Amino acid sequence: SLLGSGSCTQPSEVPIRRNSQQERQQQQAIPCTMASARAMTLLATVLCSSLAVALCSSLALPAIVLCSSLALAASDSLIKEQPQLREMLASDDQCGGAAPSDESGGCALHALQRRGELQVTSAATGKGPCPAGQGRAILGSPCQPCPEGTWSGDTDEQCNRCAAGTWSDLRGAASASICNSCPVGSWSSQEGAPAPTACTDCPGGRWSNVTSLSSQSLCSACPTGTWSAAIGSTSLATCTSCEAGKWSPQLAAVSAAVCNSCSAGRWNAEAGSSAASSCIACAAGKWSSEASANTSKVCTACAVGKFSVAVGADIDTCIDCATGTWNSDAGASEQIACTACTAGKYSMAEAAVSEATCTNCGVGTYQPIRAAANSTLCIPCAIGNFSAGVGETSCKFCPEGTWGSDFGLTACTPCAAGTWTRGAGSSRPGMCASWIKPSAKPNVAKAGAGGLR
Incomplete structure (x- = not known):
């Protein structure tokens, strides 16, 4: 003017x-x-x-x-x-x-x-602080407006970048408050990001419910036993559990393909399991050929007349009870579950299911052992002995006044009239004599090992 x-x-x-x-x-x-x-x-x-x-x-x-x-x-x-x-x-x-x-x-x-x-x-x-919202591209250069993604205060000589996990599309910003946070479910490692497109969704298998994440690793991983194919997830609920009968040890899994099936012979009733140890083995005496089983009902018990000591059997490992034994209970887990036929009896049947399969040894024989597996184990009574009943465990001596000269007798032959024997178990007729008188109490005793006097 x-x-x-x-x-x-x-x-x-x-x-x-x-x-x-x-x-x-x-x-x-x-x-x-x-x-x-x-x-x-x-x-x-x-x-x-x-x-x-x-x-x-x-x-x-x-x-x-x-x-x-x-x-x-x-x-x-x-x-x-x-x-x-x-x-x-x-x-x-x-x-x-x-x-x-x-x-x-x-x-x-x-x-x-x-x-x-x-x-x-x-x-x-070209020295000293620039006005707020401006800065020098290099020291000594003129002050220029701060570009997008940066800002400066009134004491700054150069523009400051918005931190990783934030962005700004404002030019000439005078405060860090203009740096906008990447939303939940996303992240950005870029410093000085000029647009929201720098914010990247958390990948499949991960999620985040907080803002301003500066690294993908800060997106929380779906835990073991779960998976998620969704990107940009904001909640743990996005992670889907592996089905019952399956398990997975992998963190941040992106598909159900990571869920491993419990092998045959095992089962698991809980979803979201993270280890193979969560699959429970079928007990001894049972087996299963079904994979991914989610209940113990798939474990099939060994039939009666059988047993199995195997745990987690994936095929029928049940073994027949041996001849001379029997078992009436399903799911037997030990051989001792097969009950032996008693002495005086035998059984030639395998996988016998009841004691009825145990057959008595016939008359004129005996059987002193248990679990006899064949009729040939029924032993004929020795001479001087007899067996009048079935299923005997020992033979009896021929009583006084009788004799028996053959094996397997069911009865002894009496001495001739006017003769007698000196005791029980006489094995020939010559042992009957006229000078021998009957004792007051005739002795009828069981035979010993050989049944001979």
Whole structure:
């Protein structure tokens, strides 16, 4: 405005000598000339600052120096033409003696000039903090608006990147608060991300219910025994449990294919199992050929007449009870479950299911052992012995007054009339004699090992 007015009012604080009209005109022109010089200096400073920003970095500093030199040259030219102007500038009478930092009243022009000089100095040196929302691409370069994904405060010289897990599409941001968090179910490792597309969904097998994740590994893994094919999941509920009868040791699984079946001979009733040990073996005496079983009902008991000591058998491992034994209970797990036929009996049947299969040895024989497996084990009574009943465990001696000379007798032959034997177990008729008299109590005893006297 000072440059455009062409004249100005004489300040009251400038003393004017009342001499000739020429002196008065000269005195009136001095303040205007001084103001014009200062205005030109300020104008040159502002123009040079704008020019410095517009020019490329390689020309910025020379342009600033050139413009500053032009402004100073213009001021010096006016000062030389007006000697009294030099005195007024030295005394700073435009500000009434106020300090250069005082920005009030008549000193406004001087303060603006000082600001322009500081801006020129900062731009020329390329040092110091930039205004909030601006920063230097490299140290020494001009301040420029912070690009998307970055920000700066009023004490920063360079722009700061938004942290990983956040983004910003705002240019010239002056605070970190403009950095937006990646939403739940996503993550980003990029610092200074300029758009929400930098946020990547948590992959299958993982989930997240928190924001601003900076790494995929921070997405929580579906636990062992579960899986999920969904991306961007925000809840553990997304993880699907392996079915009962299956198990998986894998973290962050992405499909049901990782769920391993319990092998045949085993079962598991719980979903979401994480180890093979969760599959329970069929007990001894049972077996199963079914994989992925989810109940113990698949374990088939060995039939009656059989047993099995195998645990977790995946085929029919049941063994027949041997001949001479029997078993009436299904699912037998030990051989001793097969009950032996008692002495005096035998059984030639395998996998016998009842004691009825045990057959008595016939008359004239005996059987002293258990679990006899054949009729040939029924032993004929020795001579001098007999067996009149079935299923006997031993033979009896022929009683006194009788004899038996054959094996397997069912009865003994009496001595001839008027004769007698000296005791039981006589084996031939010659042992009957007339001089032997019957004892008061005839002795009828069981035979010994051979049945002979």
